[in-house]
Amino acid sequence: MSERMLRDYLGDKGLAVVSAYNASKETMKISICGVHILNDMQISLFLPNGHQFVDDQLVTVHLDNRTGVAEYDADLKVYRASFKGRVRLTHPHQVLVDAMEYQLFYGANIAKKFQESGYHYPTDHRTRSPLPYSPMAQVPSIDIEENDNKIGILFTYAQNQPHSTVMAFLSTINDDIFFITFKGTFKEQLLSRDNRCYFAIDSRATFTFENAIEWNYSIIQGEVYEIPKSSPIFSEVQARFIIKNPWEVGFFSHPDVVMFHLQAQHVVCPTRGKL
Numbered sequence: 033m034s035e036r037m038l039r040d041y042l043g044d045k046g047l048a049v050v051s052a053y054n055a056s057k058e059t060m061k062i063s064i065c066g067v068h069i070l071n072d073m074q075i076s077l078f079l080p081n082g083h084q085f086v087d088d089q090l091v092t093v094h095l096d097n098r099t100g101v102a103e104y105d106a107d108l109k110v111y112r113a114s115f116k117g118r119v120r121l122t123h124p125h126q127v128l129v130d131a132m133e134y135q136l137f138y139g140a141n142i143a144k145k146f147q148e149s150g151y152h153y154p155t156d157h158r159t160r161s162p163l164p165y166s167p168m169a170q171v172p173s174i175d176i177e178e179n180d181n182k183i184g185i186l187f188t189y190a191q192n193q194p195h196s197t198v199m200a201f202l203s204t205i206n207d208d209i210f211f212i213t214f215k216g217t218f219k220e221q222l223l224s225r226d227n228r229c230y231f232a233i234d235s236r237a238t239f240t241f242e243n244a245i246e247w248n249y250s251i252i253q254g255e256v257y258e259i260p261k262s263s264p265i266f267s268e269v270q271a272r273f274i275i276k277n278p279w280e281v282g283f284f285s286h287p288d289v290v291m292f293h294l295q296a297q298h299v300v301c302p303t304r305g306k307l
Contacts, residue, residue: 039069041111041136041143042097049232049249050077050127051187051194052091060194062187062230064249065127067095072146075115077127085127089119090193093129094185095136098234111138114196154191158225166257166293171268172204179276184233186211188219189226195219200277202269203233207252207296210259210269212280215288223292227256231294253298259291266291 048067051060066078075093085091096112113136117129133151136144186197197219202210209231213220223229233250259266269291274281283289 036144038072038113038136038144041138042069042095042113044069046095046097047249048075048077049094049185049187049196050079050091051093051196051230052085052089053193060187060189060228060230062232062251062253064232064251067093069095072144073131073148074120075117075129075131077129079125079127082124083122083127085119085122087119087122090132091117091119091127091129092187092194092196093117094187094196094198094232095134096198098183110198111136111143112198113137116193156191156221156225158191160221160224163224163227163256163258163292166259166263166265166295168208168257168259168265168293168295171265171272172206172208174272174276175203175205175207178203178233181233182277184209184211184231186219187230187232188222189228190222195222199231200273200280201231201233202273202276207299209252209254209294209296210273210291211294212273212283212289212291214283214286215290220290223256229254229256229294251300252294252296254294254296257293257295259293261291269293 045066045068048065049062050065051062053060063079063083068076070076077093093115095115096110098110113134115134116132118132119127120130121128131146131148133147134145135142182200184199184201186199187194195218199211231252233252259269270284
């Protein structure tokens with residue numbers, strides 16, 4: 033039996049989130065796009081409002097087969113990948129991307145992976161520092177409109193090009209985002225080197241309009257803080273987090289669990305008209 037192709041897992045076409053650094057690598061740009069998976073090593077992105085990508089630019093594209101999946105469990109049984117690639121050809125509304133490296137996950141298992149010849153994970157020499165503690169003293173009201181949106185995509189500042197990770201989350205009416213991970217994970221290491229990030233809230237549980245690509249996500253840009261277990265808000269956030277994401281309850285019993293607070297600085301939410 034021949035090996036399954038990337039589009040066999042994800043479908044030929046869907047929605048994606050693409051990210052890249054500016055020329056100085058000081059800031060990140062996030063865009064929602066349509067994606068056409070041409071083969072295992074090449075994808076085509078469609079950006080209806082245009083783009084500023086250039087040939088040879090390094091990009092990271094979050095791919096998944098999330099559309100139509102409304103429920104989750106601790107195994108996160110959707111196919112998803114942080115597709116690291118290089119722009120090969122651009123048109124006013126279309127970008128062709130050649131794969132450099134990706135791992136396609138289903139739950140905690142790798143279903144498919146690829147690395148171009150000669151590819152190496154970049155060495156990160158940036159200094160790690162403990163994250164500052166969250167300044168939040170009282171938890172705002174939870175955003176009940178996001179209750180059905182269980183999953184978001186965290187974009188962090190990795191070397192050379194951004195890194196994307198699927199995360200369960202809790203959000204407030206002030207656009208705060210709470211999420212958890214374990215000490216020593218790749219995303220925790222990246223945040224300890226640069227606590228800036230973007231978080232794309234996946235709204236495909238409630239919006240699936242093919243003509244309105246950007247309506248399927250809200251994008252939040254901000255800085256991440258740690259909420260230590262000694263914080264008076266830790267227990268409250270934990271309780272509300274579990275109510276929304278009950279499959280996550282077991283993670284809180286792990287001694288290395290870390291809770292993060294993303295404090296929003298800028299929000300793009302076409303479904304609500306925010307800028």
